[in-house]
Amino acid sequence: MIAFQLSRLQPQPSAVYAALGLKSGSRPSPRSSALLQRALELFHTCSEPQGVSESISQDEFADIYSGQGRNAPATPLAEIFPHADRLHLFAFTLGERISGEIKRLFASDDFALGSLLDAVASLAADQAGRVAEEWVERQAAGQKDGALPRAFLYSPGYCGWHISGQEKLFARLRPEKIGISLNASFLMTPLKSISGVLVAGPAAIHQFSEVYPFCAHCKSPTCRERGMARSA
Amino acid sequence: MEILKQIAQCLEVGDDAVVPPLVRQALAEGIVPKTILDEGLIAGMNTVGEKFRVHDIFLPDVLLAAKAMYAGMDVLKPLLISAGVSSRGRVVIGSVQGDLHDIGKNLVGIVLKGAGFEVIDLGNDVAAEKFVAAAKSQDACVIGMSALLTTTMPVMKEVVDLLKKENLDGRIKTIIGGAPVSQNYAGEIGADAYGYDCAQAVAGVKKLAAAVL
DSSP states (O other): OOOOOOHEEEEOOHHHHTTTOTTOOOOOOOOHHHHHHHHHHHHHHOOEEEEEEEEOOOHHHHHHTTTTSOSSSSOOOHHHHOOOSSEEEEEOOOOHHHHHHHHHHHTTHHHHHHHHHHHHHHHHHHHHHHHHHHHHHHHHTTTTTSSEEEEEOOHHHSSSOOOHHHHHHHHHOOGGTTTTEEEEOOOEEEEEEEEEEEEEEOOGOOEEEEEOOGGGGOOOOOHHHTTTTEEO | OOHHHHHHHHHHHHHHHHHHHHHHHHHTTTOOOHHHHHIIHHHHHHHHHHHHTTTSSSSHHHHHHHHHHHHHHHHHHHHHTTTTTSOOOOOEEBBBBBBBOOOHHHHHHHHHHTTTEEEEEEEEBHHHHHHHHHHHHTTTTEEEOOOOSTTHHHHHHHHHHHHHHHTTTTEEEEEESSHHHHEEEEEETTEEEESHHHHHHHHHHHHHHHOOO
16 A cells, blocks of 8 residues: 655745746745645645556566557657666546545635646645655665666556556556546546556666657756656 | 836736726825836736746646736736727637547636736636637637647637638637647648647637737
8 A cells, every 4th residue: 555645745945836837946925925835735635646556477468558549650669668676557536526526626716726726736736746756676686686677657548658548558457446547538537646667676767768759849947847757 | 106016026936906096096106006017017927927937937836826816916907998098819628529628728818817817717618619709709809729638629620710711810810729730730720829738728819819909
């Protein structure tokens, strides 16, 4: 079981400001700072974090990863997972209540607070991925001698893994049991949810060259921030 | 006129409690509603838009200013309508069929209203036919579409194709946006513009509306 404490998921103010376009080094207005504090209070009162994970073999994941056959011809994950020591399917949600609160704020013209709460919730959902990665690393470290393993979350819809991959992932993991559903377009609801596979192994297995065609259009190159990619 | 500068400055800092009394004061001083709108409210929003574009302020500041704009507009709107002053144009927006993400679309709608456009927000999960029908019935000049899933992007092409089929592409322009969307994709499907972010989307709508109207 992975424990998700809101204090661990709560983003730093600087991360929220950056996500909403504040230039590095600039200070937000006192009013925006006060609104962020209010957004963080709402984050604590409205979030209902839940996660689910399941260990899976490489053969089983290979079938899930193949999905509907719509992945890019070559992807980083296709090269990475065969070298993993551990694979865990994973899904997490902050729950429907916080999404409802964001909608309510926008509907009542409280746009600034709504946008701050939305950014806080999105960053918190991403942070849940980091918490899960650390959990898998601890699991894998207990079973290996030598260098500590690294774990990263890879998700359908990114890096060539077609979003339709959610279908087989959901069929196996059944995140419906924590309230996450999937629509015909492979959209998860509640919206502040994440899913994917946690891949643990030596740090080197996560390194890849940025030679994939889809890298040119990527608007969220977290691979670089997370130290996963190296330039070709 | 000093009062108009005050309105713009109070709007820029998002003071939605002060803007309406200042607007009433401007009216009492005999300034016509259109001038208050253009040189007070819209002037303030233009400054906000430029500061946002260069990242001197960030999104919540823009939204606070937009709320102050709305507060000022609530005072002016009935007077503008009775004086026959029309908006900068009507824009239909929505998240495409199959998609429930709406924050980006909502933000663009808010800033467009703040910029003096009339926005018809169709919400989420909007079919191509509904976009076109709404644009026709509302006499809109732009359709703005948002998609955050690659599986839903094809709806954008359906809208573009439908407009061409009905010979409406001359008077109803399209702008698209969303995480998986790109300038390349806009070109591929024949959309008129692409908005990388809220600021670019609003700038794009202004250009398209000016070209049509």
